[in-house]
Amino acid sequence: MAAQQIRETVERYVNLVATGPTADILALYAPDAVVEDPIGSDPRHGHQAIGELYAALEQLERKTVLDAVRANGNHAAVSFTLVTEAGGSRMTLSVIDVMEFDDAGLIKNMRAYWGPDDMQVDPA
Amino acid sequence: MAAQQIRETVERYVNLVATGPTADILALYAPDAVVEDPIGSDPRHGHQAIGELYAALEQLERKTVLDAVRANGNHAAVSFTLVTEAGGSRMTLSVIDVMEFDDAGLIKNMRAYWGPDDMQVDPA
Numbered sequence: 001m002a003a004q005q006i007r008e009t010v011e012r013y014v015n016l017v018a019t020g021p022t023a024d025i026l027a028l029y030a031p032d033a034v035v036e037d038p039i040g041s042d043p044r045h046g047h048q049a050i051g052e053l054y055a056a057l058e059q060l061e062r063k064t065v066l067d068a069v070r071a072n073g074n075h076a077a078v079s080f081t082l083v084t085e086a087g088g089s090r091m092t093l094s095v096i097d098v099m100e101f102d103d104a105g106l107i108k109n110m111r112a113y114w115g116p117d118d119m120q121v122d123p124a
Numbered sequence: 125m126a127a128q129q130i131r132e133t134v135e136r137y138v139n140l141v142a143t144g145p146t147a148d149i150l151a152l153y154a155p156d157a158v159v160e161d162p163i164g165s166d167p168r169h170g171h172q173a174i175g176e177l178y179a180a181l182e183q184l185e186r187k188t189v190l191d192a193v194r195a196n197g198n199h200a201a202v203s204f205t206l207v208t209e210a211g212g213s214r215m216t217l218s219v220i221d222v223m224e225f226d227d228a229g230l231i232k233n234m235r236a237y238w239g240p241d242d243m244q245v246d247p248a
Contacts, residue, residue, distance in 0.1 A: 038196045039196050039199040040197035040198070067191070067192070067203070068218065070237040070238050070239065070242050071241065071242075072162045072163050072237065072238060072239030073163070073164035073239070074164070075163040075164055077237035079194075079203045096192070096194045096201035096220060113200065113201035114196060115195050115196030116127070117195065118194050
């Protein structure tokens with residue numbers, strides 16, 4: 001995988017978290033991918049379990065703001081912020097995701113670094 | 125480990141990369157820590173091998189700028205920029221490090237996400 005391809009996939013991922021149907025996000029993951037979100041939680045294996053994470057967002061007004069992408073070989077880390085609105089409140093979640101890619105450019109695994117202190121809830 | 129302690133250790137680490145003698149940085153690592161810097165390179169095991177990374181910086185004019193820390197449980201990710209000057213040129217390296225801590229609050233392992241595209245060299 002060329003570095004540029006990995007960076008483009010990561011940027012596409014962050015865009016899709018804001019705009020995409022779950023199926024489009026899952027298309028970036030290998031079928032047997034493993035996701036730990038947040039870091040330290042039980043890993044989710046495969047598209048069905050991973051899809052639950054993103055399906056929960058589909059109902060919400062949301063946007064993402066990309067901060068930084070760092071990449072080397074088949075590895076990347078991305079810092080971004082997700083803002084969602086629902087029921088009169090706005091949630092701002094700032095995360096750093098790290099990803100490993102397979103040779104086809106699909107995400108093999110993703111670990112999302114965020115904790116309670118990285119989430120803020122305000123009136124919308 | 126309380127989240128606040130982990131965040132403080134991460135901030136201390138980023139400060140020490142700019143200001144610290146190597147010994148002070150190594151004091152943040154467990155004796156059997158493993159460091160992969162950059163991600164995808166051969167891991168360094170233990171203080172002696174890890175110390176070579178930081179000793180290389182000691183000769184240089186340098187500073188660090190902290191961007192963001194995300195933390196949950198015994199895990200943290202930090203985005204920061206290291207600027208070094210030597211021999212009339214300035215190197216700017218933007219990285220995301222991920223770290224796992226042991227129960228004593230020492231770094232068990234660290235993986236540094238950066239590649240050639242995350243480094244810039246200019247006249248100082």
